[in-house]
Amino acid sequence: MATAAIPQPVAAILPRHVAIIMDGNGRWAAARRMPRAMGHRAGVEAVRTVTRAARALGIEALTLYAFSSENWRRPAEEIGGLMKLLKLFIRNDLAELVRENVRLRVLGDYRRFPEDVVALIDDALARTAGNSGPILAIALNYGAQAELVEAARALAERAATGAIDPASIDADAIEAQLATRDLPPLDLMIRTSGEQRLSNFLLWQAAYAELLFVDTLWPDFGADELAAAVEAFGQRQRRYGGL
Template sequence: MAPVDQKQPAPDAPLHVAIVMDGNGRWAKRRGLPRQVGHPKGVDAIRRVVEAAPDQGVRWLTLYAFSTENWRRPAGEVAEVMRLLKLYVNSDLDKLAREGVRVRILGRRDGLPPDIAEIVERAERQTAHNDRFFLQVAFNYGGRADLVDAARALAKEAAEGRLDPETIDEDAVSRRLSTGGTPDPDLVIRTSGEQRLSNFLLWETAYSEFVFQDVLWPDYNAAYLHAAIEEFQKRERRYGGAVADDVLAAG
């Protein structure tokens, strides 16, 4: 049973929530349907969460939509994901723009089909002036690929004499990732009961809290998001440090 829905923002809510949206295919298979049938239901869940997140105190929401590895999936399933991306942007972009949502697409742009590249650019351009809520969609994204691209950018700047290698620090790497300028996620949620990152935000999640929920993504809603935030609020974030009691016990 889903937890009770809450409309009031949670105190000390995570400002940035990242979600690995997992379970569309299994949702369909459990109903005796082809895997790709689950993806439209997953889009419905995206709409619910994008609407609910600001009410729960979240300002940045990052959704893992399509990885660099997902191109290996059956061609029919990949084509359905592409169709749904275009459908979602065409049907929802004007509403997102009116409501102050800024859309940002993470991931590699090179090699995207021209119609998908146009959709990506239009979504970012049309919402570039907004700052009420930030929606990031990781599409053709991989954490390792993003780190490789950042390393290449740094190497190129150094080779051209525009960057002293001795000045490269964590901030320099962060600025050259596709998430550059965005705060690191406070909370990472993965649905479907799986407990792994799957190459998602490898650099940015160094000190994130993780909540794994045993619900397939098409069934996700505001109540599950609220439950994850409540779990987050029970955690004590130390960022590699220790609280006084731990120091005393160690001594």
């Protein structure tokens, strides 16, 4: 089957690491008088499209906020549907990720998920561990505040045993404890659906990232929208506190 051409951005500077808060599945479904589950299903198709587009554009790492630690507050039926879609995505797309040399990463405590989901994730991570190409990181049962608490606790325990001097703890020491420690620095964070907040996602990593909030609902966010976001990034002036 022929693949649609991926539009190329005008930007001369590509972000190495792009993160996306995938928002708007429910509103997409509601606007079409469909069940929320249909919005999540359409959102999975958008994940497939955007991950392929990111590879075609040459983005080194793509991180997707798929399931936050706060999403457990949703109805059990919806959570169950999301677990089924996650399993379906792994089963349908793992072979392509392996073939395309993609390294799959998971941020967050996914071991709270059902055993069959955990087994599929473990297998996917193992089968892509030796790949050397672009990184696809999926945030599952992830919360940035919990990530920072865990980092602080780990450093405090090492300091308490005398393994490190508390005075030596700096930003690099904290970053070394984060789930993203082997990913490139975050360059661009995108949130779809018009909402303008970070929702406990990569709070430390976003310190100097460029933020882009777009009105497009996630199921409608595709290759063109990603290319436009990358082009907008290329037009930003990143001063990091300087002139």
